[in-house]
Amino acid sequence: MHSDKIAVLYGGLSSERDVSIKTGNGIYNALLRKGFKNSFLLDVDWSLPEKLIKHKPDFCYIALHGRYGEDGTVQGLLEYMRIPYNGPGVTASAISFDKVITKKILKSVNIPTADYFEYKNEQSSPFYPCVVKPAREGSTIGVTIVYEDKEFIPAIEDAKKYDNKIIVERFIKGKELTISIIDDLVLPIIWIKPKKGFYDYTSKYTKGMTEYLFETGLNAKEEEMVKKVAKDAYEVVGCEGASRVDIIYDGDIPNVLEINTLPGMTETSLLPNAAAKYGIAYDELVEMLYFKGKNRYE
Secondary structure, three states, X not given: OOOOOEEEEEOOOOOOHHHHHHHHHHHHHHHHHOXXXXXXXXXXXXXXXXXXXXXXXXXXXXXXXXXXXOOOHHHXXXXXXXOOEOOOOHHXXXXXXXXXXXXXXXXXXXXXXXXXXXXOOOOOOOOOOEEEEEOOOOOOOOOEEEOOHHHHHHHHHHHHOXXXXXXXXXXXXXXXXXXXXXXXXXXXXXXXXXXXXXXXXXXXXXXXXXXXXXXXXXXXXXXXXXXXXXXXXXXXXXXXXXXXXXXXXXXXXXXXXXXXXXXXXXXXXXXXXXXXXXXXXXXXXXXXXXXXXXXXXX
16 A cells, blocks of 8 residues: 555546546556555646645646646646656657647757648648648647648648647658657557558547557568657657657658657557557556656655
8 A cells, every 4th residue: 555645637628638537547547456545536627726735645647638738737837836747847748749849859850750841821831742730739639631732721720720830741651650668668669550541530539440550560670760769759858757759650761750748548548558568567557657757856
């Protein structure tokens, strides 16, 4: 039995609230099974500071996704209140959540990533096909693959429903790979293979719509190259604890798509799947991430 009072921050204010609730419940139940009997769920809203003052947790297990959770804001609040928490800190969270800033940093140190521009002033795209997406959203929300000019502005308008900052990337055809990293531990690569179309919100959260394969078809040299690019991206933005790097591999170059600083933690999510393949069961993973964050201020 552990004495620490652990608040599992879940729900939240973003468009990914439903996913966060599943993640939070998974973490909470794992903590109970591991003997953390003083754990409790805390639904995050605008009154979070008052709730934290009232409950006085010893540790906050962040199970949030998207805006006001994954973007450094909650991390900043917890830093200010000196409450330890899991995952990357304020800077790495804020950088990784903004795809434009992430791209600038990756490009500056020659980590491969698709050509892009930030959409402004009604310009057209210099490359087709291209991918239009909100710069600060997750779960493939508001993302459109655009094949010709007439589809471009409608895609921009759709992305603007979710963010006023829009990124347009050159579309790269290839295998979508995801690499979960916990500090120096790079977990097995997963090939994300949607059964039709691309890996959108429906493919991501509808059972049976996507295959997740450890048989990636990569040879040993390719696997090593993909893992190195993922680890370089993780390190350059300053990640710590568990994060996930998504890559598109065209058979030549592994291009970084994005960095997820609070990956999903349902029992069927990609990070727990990769950990299980490596030999770390779900409950052990939850406990491991708690211990990694517990001594943040020491």
